[in-house]
Amino acid sequence: MTQLPTVDDVARVANVSRQTVSNVLNSPGIVKPTTRGRVEAAIAELGYRPHASARRLRTRQSSTIGVRLDPVTNGISGSVLDRYLHALTEQAAERGMRIMLFTANDLVDEIDQYRTLRDGADVDAFVVTATRHADPRIDWLTAERVPFVSFGRPWGADMDAANHLWVDVDGFAGHYEATRHLIGRGHTRIGYIGWPAGSGTGDERRRGWAVAMNEAFGLDEAELELLTTRTEEGVPEARRLIETMFAAEHDLEALVCVSDSVALGAMMAVNEAGRRSFPVIGFDNTPVAQAVGLSSVEQRLDQVAAATLELLMGATGRRVLPPGEKRPGDEEGAADMRHRLVTPKLVVRRSSHLAPVEETESADAGIAPAGRHHREEMQ
Amino acid sequence: MTQLPTVDDVARVANVSRQTVSNVLNSPGIVKPTTRGRVEAAIAELGYRPHASARRLRTRQSSTIGVRLDPVTNGISGSVLDRYLHALTEQAAERGMRIMLFTANDLVDEIDQYRTLRDGADVDAFVVTATRHADPRIDWLTAERVPFVSFGRPWGADMDAANHLWVDVDGFAGHYEATRHLIGRGHTRIGYIGWPAGSGTGDERRRGWAVAMNEAFGLDEAELELLTTRTEEGVPEARRLIETMFAAEHDLEALVCVSDSVALGAMMAVNEAGRRSFPVIGFDNTPVAQAVGLSSVEQRLDQVAAATLELLMGATGRRVLPPGEKRPGDEEGAADMRHRLVTPKLVVRRSSHLAPVEETESADAGIAPAGRHHREEMQ
DNA sequence: CACGAAAGTTTGATCGTTCAAATTACAAGT
DNA sequence: ACTTGTAATTTGAACGATCAAACTTTCGTG
Incomplete structure (x- = not known):
């Protein structure tokens, strides 16, 4: 291996000038087709590749x-x-x-x-x-x-x-859709587990739930607040919280959660409490959600x-x-x-309980990463 | 903002030559301390930063x-x-x-x-x-x-x-340690859930378990094979598998699993089967493992x-x-x-069952990512 | 004190590309 | 044929740094 070819080498072979080669690369439109063909052939023949750093130096762009x-x-x-x-x-x-x-x-x-x-x-x-x-x-x-x-x-x-x-x-749209989904399946007492108020992201997601609830059942903010609990991110935190929540709110039927972590915690607590058919929906559609069959909102x-x-x-x-x-x-x-x-997209799974081994999620096949295969692992 | 300063500008201010500036940057040792000080002052004054592309072009290195x-x-x-x-x-x-x-x-x-x-x-x-x-x-x-x-x-x-x-x-060392840990806690019938034979990574991990079991109980490969099941990666797959496994092997006491996915599946099945105090150990120490309190082998x-x-x-x-x-x-x-x-490191958690809300894992505080805080999430 | 070697510094050339301006080729219009 | 304009191509310079070699200063030694 002697030396990498440069524009000059290509130019020599194609019998044109440096600049013409450069033009073929950067603005092919202004080069006569015949010439362009010759240059392209030369490029292929020599296996020429532009030197990125030289280009960057000259153009003052790094791409x-x-x-x-x-x-x-x-x-x-x-x-x-x-x-x-x-x-x-x-x-x-x-x-x-x-x-x-x-x-x-x-x-x-x-x-x-x-x-x-x-x-x-x-x-x-x-x-x-x-x-x-x-x-x-x-x-x-x-x-x-x-x-x-x-x-x-x-x-x-x-x-x-x-x-x-x-x-x-659009976190709002995500949890609006999630909540509509639950409402469509006949649930009315749908709780929300969020992050402490003040996080823009978290507030926006909750608003999606809140608006949907208001539209469907006319609940006002005070009533909605009763259905809301807030926790720091983290599975064990969420889990404890849900346990106390169950103690207080006996008629809860479903939960929308601000994240998959929280949702996982909720799901575990629900399962623990022996409540079946209790839908939980998370956010992010993480691999875990897919793994444990948790419905979640997929960020595209x-x-x-x-x-x-x-x-x-x-x-x-x-x-x-x-x-x-x-x-x-x-x-x-x-x-x-x-x-x-x-706008994110709700991915529905049977997230009501951990119990049954679920059928393969054929419904998800079209959704970007959810439908992809697991790979063995980096090895 | 007119123009970014170059070596020449710095040289002018410091009253030295281009090359001396370059030397201060690349081989400070060969420049006289007095001069170096002057150049460094000039660099600071002008806020000079080397132009990476120019350097790359000349040195043919991209760093x-x-x-x-x-x-x-x-x-x-x-x-x-x-x-x-x-x-x-x-x-x-x-x-x-x-x-x-x-x-x-x-x-x-x-x-x-x-x-x-x-x-x-x-x-x-x-x-x-x-x-x-x-x-x-x-x-x-x-x-x-x-x-x-x-x-x-x-x-x-x-x-x-x-x-x-x-x-x-070193997957071998990882699961050797995991298995030793279980043995040390008094378990004898320790099963292994692996990937289909032939994956180098998977085979090596299993070998860690196999050697530990052989050393402790003198089991030969035929006996070890009876304690082994194999499955493709994936939580639901693992879950089904463990269910059948329980049916066959009633005296199983613990499981070492080739990955956290498989371990999570196992854990869910174990929980489902109502077996308490049934340790499961995974591999990778993924966030999920931390979240659900699964013991796992941490790749450092x-x-x-x-x-x-x-x-x-x-x-x-x-x-x-x-x-x-x-x-x-x-x-x-x-x-x-x-x-x-x-060499990876075993992170012990109470992974025997999903049930109890566990105490915060103070023991893990030293372990690299396991002890770190969750952040709210990218927002 | 002169000499040579080592240390420190400077100078000219160069890396491979694209820009800007200059040049040549070609087609159409009078 | 001769301008005129546009398309196509070429030429010299520049981007900002480092290399290699030349030069100058410093220092130790006989």
């Missing part, structure tokens, strides 16, 4: 998106970021982009990383996850005009800030990933758009396309 | 490691790769390296990706996961002399191939990540070593340092 891995593994719902990452990597590749990972210990450190990656021309844009209220990272990125999208709404006044692009899953992370890239690069673009730019692909007056809410 | 995300989400054990990725990203950063992700649809496609990434000088090395028997990727990487490490042994004749670096978790993925980087870059190096090179840090005749087996 890379930076994603920070959260510092803590995320319990039972950890696979959410995992699946998002996967979808993002896959779809980014289709647009010629790559995903680069990094970690940070705290928000200050994270901003420092942003700066290094940006200045080093390592990445063109960032995806920010786990956004907080009044997030300093958002402020920095906005002020520096670094392109970014957050997965998660900025819960606060700045929710509609023109230059903050975000994608999120491929759609979230697609939306992320659309916001960053336009509908079909192959490069990151400068922030605050009018985005091509935004047809006419199409509302402001600065954020996307992805 | 980036490519990792392929598996095409299928991995059920309940999906978090294993996730946690490995995290540890790898973190530790790579400490050595000035980055992690880049990519996906591929099949092995051929994956090799094509390798080629593009390598030729484009996008990555210096690869981490290969989910290795198969007689893996074409390994052959290609070896033939092309591309540095790589596989997470997972090459189960086959080439296990000791000199130029194939690999890291793996931070150690796996550390070993990965050591093989790739030497004990403390900051760049990827050419494959087949004698690796600095290999003290004297220290056996061949071309692979590492990381």
Whole structure:
């Protein structure tokens, strides 16, 4: 192996100039078909591949998106970021982009990383996850005009800030659908287990349940509050809670839970209490939910990933758009396309009890990851 | 914001030459301390950061490691790769390296990706996961002399191939310890639920159980086989299996399971059968195991990540070593340092039954991810 | 004090690509 | 044939860093 071929080598073989080769690669439209054919043949013959770093140096673009891995593994719902990452990597590749990972210990450190990656021309844009209220990272990125999208709404006044692009899953719609499903099956006393009030995500999910309950049975907020309990995330916590809940509310018929962890705890407690046919619905459709047959609301992370890239690069673009730019692909007056809410989908399983071994879930076959096969395991 | 500062700008301010600035950055040792101080001051003053792509172009190194995300989400054990990725990203950063992700649809496609990434000088090395028997990727990487490490042994004749670096978790040791633990608690009839024979990983784990049982009770392979059942991965599968198993083997006292999925299935079946105090131990220590209080064998993925980087870059190096090179840090005749087996660790929980709400696991506080807090969830 | 070696610093060239401007080829219109 | 305009192609320069070699300073030694 002597040396990797360069544009010059290709040019020599195809009997054209450097730049023409470059054009064939980057704007094939402006090269005469005959010539293009010759160049493409030469490329194939030599097995030429562009040197990514040289291109980046010249164009000042890295074709890379930076994603920070959260510092803590995320319990039972950890696979959410995992699946998002996967979808993002896959779809980014289709647009010629790559995903680069990094970690940070705290928000200050994270901003420092942003700066290094940006200045080093390592990445063109960032995806920010786990956004907080009044997030300093958002402020920095906005002020520096670094392109970014957050997965998660900025819960606060700045929710509609023109230059903050975000994608999120519509938790409201998810639990609205879940609750409608239960109502449709004839249940009326449907409880809710949520996180402590104040978490935007949690509140929004509960609102889905609340609105559905109100529409169906005209319950007011006070009555709804009686059907609600709140707990920190975690299976054992939820379990204890449900036990006390059962003691108090004897006529409960079903539960909608803010997460699969909580739902799993609930399910175990329900089972323990010997109550059969007691539906429990979670959120996230984690592998555990699938494993134990828990109904859950599936975040469609491929759609979230697609939306992320659309916001960053336009509908079909192959490069990151400068922030605050009018985005091509935004047809006419199409509302402001600065954020996307992805509607999740209820996956129904027989989650009423742990007991019966359930039939294989043929109904789920179409749903993205739920229908996929388990693989043996990384080996 | 006019323009990002370059080495030349720093040089001008510090009143030295380009190259001296470069030296301060890359080999501070050869620069006179006085000068170095001046340069560092200038760097700080201007907020200079090296342009990664320019450096890469010149040095032909990317300081980036490519990792392929598996095409299928991995059920309940999906978090294993996730946690490995995290540890790898973190530790790579400490050595000035980055992690880049990519996906591929099949092995051929994956090799094509390798080629593009390598030729484009996008990555210096690869981490290969989910290795198969007689893996074409390994052959290609070896033939092309591309540095790589596989997470997972090459189960086959080439296990000791000199130029194939690999890291793996010692499944044997894991289930040996698990079984010893059960024996120590007085159990004698300990069953094993494994994967179908032939999967290297699965066979190795079972061997840990088998050896422990043989040492303690002198059982021969025929007798061990009677205590073994095999199933495909998956909770419902395992559950059905255990039910039939109970019918046949009435004196079973405990179970060691090849994975957490299988263990969860077993646990549910056990619970269903109304058997209390029936210990079940899994493998992977997934979040689910923690959530439902299942004992499991924890892969120490931070150690796996550390070993990965050591093989790739030497004990403390900051760049990827050419494959087949004698690796600095290999003290004297220290056996061949071309692979590492990381010993996993048993995490004991009250996994005998689903019933009692367990006390918080203070005992686990020291164990890496098991002791960490759940976070609310990505929002 | 002069000499040579080592330490410290600078200079010119280069990595492989794309940009911007210049050049040539080709077609249509008078 | 001759301009004129557009399409197609080529040329020189630049992106920001490091390498290799040349140069200058410092220091130890006979």
